[in-house]
Amino acid sequence: MDMSWSGWGDPARAAPLPEPVVGLLRDLLGVRPLDTPPVGLADITVPPSRLTGAARNAITLAVGGAAHVRTDAESRIRHTRGKSTPDLLRIRTGEVSDAPDAVVLPGRHDEVLAVLRTCAEYGVAVVPFGGGTSVVGGLAPQHAGRFVALDLRRMNRLITLDPVSRTATLQPGLRAPQAEALLNEQGFTLGHFPQSYEWASVGGFAAARSSGQASAGYGRFDEMVLCLTVATPEGTLEVGRAPRSAAGPDLRQLVLGSEGAFGVITSVTVRVRPLPETRSYEGWRFASFEAGTAALRRLAQDGPLPTVLRLSDEAETMVGLAKPDSLGSGPRSAGCLAIVGFEGPQIEVADRLFRSHATLREHGGEFLDAGPGESWARGRYTAPYLRDSLLDAGAFVETLETAAFWSGVPTLYESVRTALTTSLTAAGTPPLVMCHISHVYPAGASLYFTVVSAQGADPVAHWAPVKRAANDAIIAAGGTISHHHGVGTDHRDWYAEEIGPLGVKIMRAVKGALDPAGILNPGVLVPPDR
Amino acid sequence: MDMSWSGWGDPARAAPLPEPVVGLLRDLLGVRPLDTPPVGLADITVPPSRLTGAARNAITLAVGGAAHVRTDAESRIRHTRGKSTPDLLRIRTGEVSDAPDAVVLPGRHDEVLAVLRTCAEYGVAVVPFGGGTSVVGGLAPQHAGRFVALDLRRMNRLITLDPVSRTATLQPGLRAPQAEALLNEQGFTLGHFPQSYEWASVGGFAAARSSGQASAGYGRFDEMVLCLTVATPEGTLEVGRAPRSAAGPDLRQLVLGSEGAFGVITSVTVRVRPLPETRSYEGWRFASFEAGTAALRRLAQDGPLPTVLRLSDEAETMVGLAKPDSLGSGPRSAGCLAIVGFEGPQIEVADRLFRSHATLREHGGEFLDAGPGESWARGRYTAPYLRDSLLDAGAFVETLETAAFWSGVPTLYESVRTALTTSLTAAGTPPLVMCHISHVYPAGASLYFTVVSAQGADPVAHWAPVKRAANDAIIAAGGTISHHHGVGTDHRDWYAEEIGPLGVKIMRAVKGALDPAGILNPGVLVPPDR
Structure with missing residues (x-):
């Protein structure tokens, strides 16, 4: 099955927001229904494919036949950009100016090699395409001229x-x-x-x-x-x-x-x-993000380390975003919700669970029950669907994430929250900013932010300076520009700051050695040598 | 204190071999006392330093004074090559043709930067020098022309x-x-x-x-x-x-x-x-290397993972090399000795120890007692001293190591043993080849070989083809050319095979970006572009 061309996942699973949530968005953030409905797939016009003549013939030969080189509008639209909120907002308006000129589907390693050699020869850029889920502009090459999406779905063994x-x-x-x-x-x-x-x-x-x-x-x-x-x-x-x-x-x-x-x-x-013999996910409440963070740090440094360990801040806990499947139902929760999950052999899970309880209690944790943990586990893949519903309801919603050493986490948390809140408020759309820690290490942790606000008149343009402010705040606070979303084109300039001029020089040197013609995902990750 | 210039460590700790060991070496391997005693430090003549004039002045300025640029014979001899067996054999004959032209001692990061800029300008190669313990020719630049050793001992905070x-x-x-x-x-x-x-x-x-x-x-x-x-x-x-x-x-x-x-x-x-609260090192015996390997694999994959986990093969166990401090005393042991050590909080060590016992027994392990474990811990740093004693007694001894995925470990073990045994036997000096596993991962393990034989007439030349045969065997069996000794100059050609032409191209590109004049450790690690 193909993913929704203009949103996340299985179109059949899209669901409107519960009424209480719509009310909350309206009352709290001033979110109003959209004026114009999104365009339909059939109504979109893609620019003519520039992959023609000898280049097209050579690529067709490289992948063993015309069946594996697609230039129909739907294929090209489905390979246009990724799944960041700006990506979705743009495609919903029918804006596909940077659709690939063709979608190429190799079946083997040597077909990939042949496509790359051919594309280097003909000056055709290549965007490798897996699930198409990039949220950082990783599928949006820049200054590429004509380019193909190299869809790897046939290589699935x-x-x-x-x-x-x-x-x-x-x-x-x-x-x-x-x-x-x-x-x-x-x-x-x-x-x-x-x-x-x-x-x-x-x-x-x-x-x-x-x-x-x-x-x-x-x-x-x-x-x-x-x-x-x-x-x-x-x-x-x-x-x-x-x-x-x-x-x-x-x-x-x-x-x-x-x-x-x-x-x-x-x-x-x-x-x-x-395969794990058993699994157990629990919910714990901490009075503050600080107290919960201390508990997570202790588990990360001294063990026992859970299999899943997450902590929502007060805002995310209140909204109930940690449990998407129960969003909009029941009273809001106070404090900070932590999800603590264990998987493994039964006897080992029992032991780690038991020992973790002592540590969690020692840091002021209050055991809730298995409910929130199981609720989180059921809803663990639904947040991107929720984003579609929010966008449909006229809200703007986006996520961004970073990581730092433990001693830097509080400053990073405050800096990014402040940057998001200040810049969106100044733009006339005061946001709700939520955060969670979802990945822990002995030396530090990730921070994952979700921001919701009303959409501006031009939501893509409205968001751009806010995103820049958040990125600036991350770098200024010593965090990494991405803990797990990646660099793509969206984070590239801050990535260059993160690794410094010599880091950039290394990246260009490696790219020059492997891709001298510069056809591979131009503008993604590696800052161009201007 | 400075390390012995012609051997390992503290000269005061050098000790002759126990008589039974000398007898064993003579009877088993035909080891005979050396004809010529090693030369003394004072008797060695170093070639004149080529670091003169403007280059020397500029480097002196970069490190803030003449006190930090040494060209006396002793300093240069002490920074000549590293501590592989061929390194020791060569220096014991007084052969210091590749002594550095000077020893430079920077005190700060920006002094290092200044030295590197200066050396790049004057075409002086630079060999970074820490403890001087390389056993793979990592301190022996090739085709370097004049070069300095950059000794970092002053940067010790x-x-x-x-x-x-x-x-x-x-x-x-x-x-x-x-x-x-x-x-x-x-x-x-x-x-x-x-x-x-x-x-x-x-x-x-x-x-x-x-x-x-x-x-x-x-x-x-x-x-x-x-x-x-x-x-x-x-x-x-x-x-x-x-x-x-x-x-x-x-x-x-x-x-x-x-x-x-x-x-x-x-x-x-x-x-x-x-700091760990407690520690406990134990000895276990397995009937065969295969059985012991299976036990180690099980601990690495399913836990509990010990802090120290080693397994000697039959030959190493028989010779008692796993317990250097009791070498030559008492009867030899049968089977394969494993050292299983735990460090950490007392309650956790007790738990891991208890659970490991079940796994070790399940794989046929026989608990010896704390003796061998503690003996190993006492002697853990003494093997290089033992090498000096063996060299003094006229034996040749060297170590080499590799790693592979678990399913490839048996073939790798046999291939390297065979290569060493066959080539040394063909050269007229049948060896004793010993091996242990000392580093385990969920997916694989390291193999560390020690080989002892009589010295050939020219022991450095005698060893060269044997080492080549061992390296060839490692690469052919799919192992890595080094698990923890490194590449240096000794392994460079096999490293190039390991990473392939594109890997070499990447390495050259990175080096070109950071060291365009090619002054940094020339010939080490990165195959020159011929």
Whole structure:
């Protein structure tokens, strides 16, 4: 099934907001119904494809036939940009000026190689396309001229599973649920469950350094990756011969997070684990974000580390966003809700649960019951659907995220909240800003912000300076410009600040070595050399 | 105190081999006493220093005075090459043709920057020098022309300790025991205890991706590193703003393992942990290396993971090398000795110990007692001293190591053993080859080989083809050319095979960006572009 072309996920699952929420948005934030309905898919006109003649013939040959090179309007619209709120707002107006000139569907590593060689020769840019779930402009090349979306969906096999080493080699076009089903059949799990789980692809996880909601227990995706095969215009790069090595820099970590700018990942070997025997998700309440943060830090540093560990701030707890499936029902909650989940062998889960309770209580945590935890687990993939409903109801909603060392987390939290609140208020649309910690490490944690306000007259233009203010605040407070969404085009200028001039020089040098013609995702990640 | 110029460590701790061991070496391997005694330090003539005139003046200015630019013979000899067996054999004959032209001792980051800029301008190569413990030719530049050793010993401060984030920022010239003492004062430990612990430096750990004997519990050094500051001829690179990030590739992992070829690490921020409350090291016996390996794999994959976990094969167990402090005493042991050590809070150590016993027994492990564990812990840093004694007694002894995924470990083990045995036997000096697993991961493990034989007439030349055969065997069996010793010049050609032509192209591109004049450790790590 294809994802909604103008929103998130399965169109059949779209649902209007509960009435109480609509009322709240109106009364609190001044959200008004939209004047103009979104356009229909059939009403959109795409610019004529510039992929013609010899270039088109050569690419067709590279992928073994015309069936794998699509230039129809619907295919091109469905591969236009990603799923950030500005992306959705733009496509809902029918704005598809940067639709790809064609969608190319390779079936094998050497077809990818052949496409890249051909595109380098003909000066056609290439945007690798997995699940299409980028929220940072990762699918929106800049100054690319003609370009194709390289959709990897045909490369969707489990290549090998090594039960002794507990590793699996996967093709990049596997969507996460497909990969999980193939592994589950043999008793294993990847344990990677980001919010984009239902639609995102294995290759995308690697290219964008995805981090799942169970990262405390299973690790981030970049921590699971053991080997990578990458097709580049200059040939094939294979990295990873052992779990760890002292043979030079870890080149896997140069491919991970390269966002299609260095090459196309054509296979990923990951660590897999036995399916958990049992799972238990609980809800805990803390009096303040500060108290809850201290508890999370303690668990991250001294253990026992839960599999899932999240803490909503007061605003997010009040709105009930931590439990999307019960949004708009019942009274609002006070304090800060934490979700503490364990998965694993029964006896081990029981032990970790028991020991975590002592730590949570010691930090003032109040045990709620399994309700909020299970509610969160049921609703864990629904937030993007909720965004569609909010946009439909005339609200503006977007998320952004960062990470820092523990000692820097309070300042980062305040800085970003202030930047969002101040700039949206100044623009005449005072927002509700909510935040949660969803990924913890011994040395620090991530912060994930959700901001809701009324839409401005031109919501995309309205948001742009706010986003810049938030990004500036992140960098000024010492945070990283992204903990798990990535860089894309949206964060590129702040990424350049984050890594500094020499970091940028390194990135350009690597890109120059692998992609001398500069055809791979131009303008994404690597700041152009102006 | 300075390390022995022609051997390992503190000259006062050198000790002759026990008589039974000398007898065994003679009877088993045909080892005969040496004909010629090693030369004395005072008898060695170094070639005249080529660092003169304007270049010398400029470098002197960069480090704030002549006291920090040494060209005396002893300083230059003490910075000649590293501590591999061929290094020691060569220097013991007085062969110092590749002594540095000067030893330069910067005191601050900007002095390092100034030295690098100056050296780039004057075409003087620079070899960063920490503890001087490289065993892979990492301090032996090739085709360098005139070069200086950049000794970082003056940069030996603990810059900051953040008890909230549990991180410490250390200068690179701190030797491990100094760093540990500074952290211990404040109740923390780094937990990094490689065999080179007593002499190696923090900067060296980072540059060479060191892995400590307690890596199962505390992680490898590269896993502890959170931020790095690097001085390069092109300026300063700072990487790491959060424990983890999705902002592009992890550039920390490009600096880690760069072996001084990309820049000089001038500060390292690492994760630190509270000093362990208690520790317990035990000995276990397995009937075979295979059975023991299965037990280690089980602990690495399903836990509880010990802090220290090692398994000697039959040969190493028989010789008693796992317990260097009791070498040559008592009857030899059968089977395979495993060391299983736990450190941490008392209640947690007790629990992990208890649960590990069940797993070890299940795999046929026989509990010995605390004796072998404690004996190993006492002798954990003595093996390099033992090597000196063996060399003095006329034996040849060297170590090499690799890693692979678990399913590849048996083949890798057999291949390397066969390569060493076959090639040394063919050369007329049948060896004793011993091996242990000392670092485990969920997906694989390291293999560490020790080989002892009689010395050939020219022991350096005698060993060269044997080492090549071992390296070829490692690459052919799919292992990595080094798990924790690094690449240096000795492994460079096999490293190039490991990362392939595109990997080499990336390495050259990064080096070109940071060190366009090619002055940094020429010939180390990065294959020259011929």
